[in-house]
Amino acid sequence: MDKMKAAIFIEPGQIILGEKPVPDVGPLDALLRITTTTICGTDIHILKGEYPVQSGLTIGHEPVGIIEKLGSEVKGFQEGQRVITGAITPSGYSNASLYGCGAQCGAGTPHGWKHMGGWRFGNTIDGAQAEYLRVPDAMANLAVVPDELTDEQVLMCPDILSTGFGGAESGGIRIGDTVAIFAQGPIGLCATAGARLMGASRIFAVEAVPERAAISHKMGADHVIDFSKDDPVEMIMELTDGRGVDVSIEALGRQETFEGALRVLRPGGTLSSLGVYSSDLKIPLDAFAAGLGDNKIITTLCPGGKERMRRLLAIVKGRRVDTSALVTHHFTLDEIEAAYDLFGHQRDGVLKVAIKP
Amino acid sequence: MDKMKAAIFIEPGQIILGEKPVPDVGPLDALLRITTTTICGTDIHILKGEYPVQSGLTIGHEPVGIIEKLGSEVKGFQEGQRVITGAITPSGYSNASLYGCGAQCGAGTPHGWKHMGGWRFGNTIDGAQAEYLRVPDAMANLAVVPDELTDEQVLMCPDILSTGFGGAESGGIRIGDTVAIFAQGPIGLCATAGARLMGASRIFAVEAVPERAAISHKMGADHVIDFSKDDPVEMIMELTDGRGVDVSIEALGRQETFEGALRVLRPGGTLSSLGVYSSDLKIPLDAFAAGLGDNKIITTLCPGGKERMRRLLAIVKGRRVDTSALVTHHFTLDEIEAAYDLFGHQRDGVLKVAIKP
Amino acid sequence: MDKMKAAIFIEPGQIILGEKPVPDVGPLDALLRITTTTICGTDIHILKGEYPVQSGLTIGHEPVGIIEKLGSEVKGFQEGQRVITGAITPSGYSNASLYGCGAQCGAGTPHGWKHMGGWRFGNTIDGAQAEYLRVPDAMANLAVVPDELTDEQVLMCPDILSTGFGGAESGGIRIGDTVAIFAQGPIGLCATAGARLMGASRIFAVEAVPERAAISHKMGADHVIDFSKDDPVEMIMELTDGRGVDVSIEALGRQETFEGALRVLRPGGTLSSLGVYSSDLKIPLDAFAAGLGDNKIITTLCPGGKERMRRLLAIVKGRRVDTSALVTHHFTLDEIEAAYDLFGHQRDGVLKVAIKP
């Protein structure tokens, strides 16, 4: 049995580069030879022990690779094609998948409803920070990358772009809306791009790091508010003449950003929440208009599946969004522990890293 | 100037039957001679001082009456017609009204966005618990009652039915959904009727008062869970084989019902909140799937306007819903202080009272 | 190899009871032993040569049966379970399936978009009017029938109920809408039930056959207009005081019903079309308001997949709709040629037949 290198979670505080067998391929699977992958904020939660996974699991859920081998029942693809799959891999056949909520797909369960069941790579099965990756339910998940696009150009599609756009989509942004986005990390920046792409007439971003603020403008923000200098809620209410925004997007996962996102809403406005929270949230009575404000709070887990990926690839190919500025650092897979160190400590202005086996 | 009787808020703890001039009618107004009205839970909040209104205000927002006089610019109606208006009276011309959110209509403000601005009767202007009522923006708000319906049959339309149905509508209930409704007061009962009317295949209601449980079954509930005997969250999860419900409706305004409504949701499910809360809410991290459950929380203020009223009247006329069982007691306007006493203390199995000048 | 009986299309005018091998089961398939099936209007189109299928094909797309055998990769089901599958069998993994349009799923094609690609039984693969049926993509399509329901009670779910409800759903019927349904065959009757289930306040059905009119009232129609006596467009406009209906549903597939359904719409109303047309349609300029009426015309192919079936079964189990009156005649599979004769000529008040091997 062939061996491969992989980033393996050992215990809280320890993700190491180790060796594992190259995965077998079942009838519905595909085996990818990874050409580029990256590290996500969620992987740092795993590293820190804030999100529990089994010891020995390969981490990572953002793959670009070449089809090395296809399962006996997989039709519609050929070995040698360059593909991506989403971070979330819906089965297609679960009840959740069949009702348009594949991110919540608990593939093997009878009812098919299970929170976050669609997230499998680096969560319930071995992930993408390795030389090879087994993709389950390959027919529902492989999306061929157009030749003219580089790995780096599509590296944000599996998670960051899908999630960021998902935030804008769940907000139901319409032509002419005013939108506020709290935090401009990779997800927040893509939410800004999504808001711009959906026709927002005015976009306020909240971010204190100057490099991120600069990219935020490139992604479509009209005003970037430095919360270390100004109160973002006051500033946004002032800039909207007291009206508030139609849609706000929370992209950090903290009480203060959640609460800010709620307070800047106009009556009838929507808070679209993307952050992964780590403690209970409080909804202040006044910010919630005692429950009478006709407001919506909507949470979104990264949408996956090959059709979602196909559409995101079309957006990149059509030059509607350029995420290349988000890839700030490059590493080989051999250097992945250093990559975790840099990314985990947010050093050197890192946004996303590209990792190549 | 003619005088009339009216239920007047004096100070917390005191709503009295007093005397006021019959209102003048401006060019866009209508004057109604009230034939039947009722008391709402919100009026009790006002009585207790939990919701602030100005001393001297006439209370009440649920009118059935006869058009006594029309303003000079009001077209499309005649004096003598029997009409209702919604508890919420959108102007029609505010920005909020023009974008389908009339309940949040701040009629006179330049931008027209102001929380709860559409609620005027017994809030910012004199209300319906009186012999006469001035209806602002009459062309947007008067709805003619079909002759074959009694006042009692349509008395729930202005608020209770509109709000209850609004909860089902905001939940986006589809044919085949499973729905849970927390609390079966008048609003919760009408939410149950709304869920049934929209095609829910299975409806769980949570209520401990036996009389309300009995009416709940009539309104469409399949199972009524007595929370004083069983844990409603456990019971609903068990009855759905661990799947949870597609939509839950909160109809009380308390942390425990809000939290229960969140916990019984399937991944991707929607919590539709109708309650008027009186303190901050907590969203427990686990019940919220750390923000990754693709859930929605939607609040709804009673929809108003004449088209909404026309549609509700059509529902009653078409015998789709019968709310007559909700009117448990009758009073004259002269007895309104006794009516407040009964209703405020929820004595004698009261659900709603009918009050006739 | 075992043999079985099957209704086989030979050539236009000829569907015979013949013999075929019991199908093999691939890794993703299930084999059902049919316990009850039925004949659809579409099968009559095939019989008459109006819809082309290959000679030798087994006809039928409405199966109730017992799982006889499961493919090696099929999880979540057991042999011996009683199940249905929809007439339309989306793969789950096609692009169309993954974007919520499984009825149009061209399972094996690279892009997965191909008109009516989701209809396979009795169209592109052998169908259900046989002793055994091979179900492709079984994990996406099998739905377990609750024990307390008979075969006859669930026989309409695979096609008739799913299509009829689909017409109401595509119309976007809301609480309080007025709805007109043109033709009350099995599909039209289920559309009527669907309109009622979604909260229509008033339902007009158009039908000249007295037996069908009688069932129409049972399914929820308020007025049944006999088009052989009255002009349905005039009648509906009169009954709505010239306003027209919010939603009309076409359930026959003819120019005159399509045109009638268009003419009764209010400005901004929706025509939901279910009929299978057999010639070009004309949109009269005046009925279309020259393209300025804010109208919608929406066509719907029977939604399929196991989650759709699960929801329909829940509706039947919850006693929301009773389709048993639609099954007017019973035959054995041996008598299927007689059944075709009766059903094809619409003799003896037939609505739907139950056929048991």
Next chain:
Amino acid sequence: MDKMKAAIFIEPGQIILGEKPVPDVGPLDALLRITTTTICGTDIHILKGEYPVQSGLTIGHEPVGIIEKLGSEVKGFQEGQRVITGAITPSGYSNASLYGCGAQCGAGTPHGWKHMGGWRFGNTIDGAQAEYLRVPDAMANLAVVPDELTDEQVLMCPDILSTGFGGAESGGIRIGDTVAIFAQGPIGLCATAGARLMGASRIFAVEAVPERAAISHKMGADHVIDFSKDDPVEMIMELTDGRGVDVSIEALGRQETFEGALRVLRPGGTLSSLGVYSSDLKIPLDAFAAGLGDNKIITTLCPGGKERMRRLLAIVKGRRVDTSALVTHHFTLDEIEAAYDLFGHQRDGVLKVAIKP
């Protein structure tokens, strides 16, 4: 009584510059002193007698002007403000307005539903090609123009931009969609801009006039197909690898463009129709998949009202769309007959003219 100049329809073939009294102002009206207006394709239909209006009517429905006088009941505005109003002026208080379909608002009728009832200027009341314009229901219709925008920059908002965007909105364009737009006159060009603004990944425009093709690229088209050289349906199917487009927009009002827009749709796709047709339409059976393609055909009349205008002004102010290239010629009101001659014969590459009293 003061006199003013106005473009008056006399009879088919004759629109002349004549003299009329300056309009009176009722309690709900505003009087605008027109600073800039323009001619629409619909005005040419009127000129040719293809669309009937009363002899003596002032033509035109696209006003930019200064508030000269406000009716006694109009609040929220001041005389001297520069404003626009939409071509369509919903009352706000009609049933249609109150249910989000103000374009179909028949303001004064009891039911408020009447085809195209919301279009009043230059149709049922005097229009905007004059020195002064009376605006009915002013509170629902006046939108203040930001100081930094010129009249020319906002001149497309009342009709062209609102209609073009409306076509993209009714198509329900989502991030990643492929869109085809048939004809690139002013409306089609704005539909192209709208499709781009809503996130289309790829836009095909169909147009043979080179100047329009050039502007089409500026507005967001990726490919402009010259139908005088290539068959647009074949070309689009080829460019999409046989898949077809998600949304097509018809922007001319002819059978051939309607049919082309239908034929390029993928299964489940939506045809959004903006054209004003002048004869019956044919839906070819095959292009309609016999009614089984899960397709939608949606028509849209220009959305109006002050909130719509406010949002379009925000789009222009936010530099999301620049329509200045559409204004190709300038005239004074005194020269309006020459302007009609140029525009009516589509001479000299005219797209839109600016007319200033």
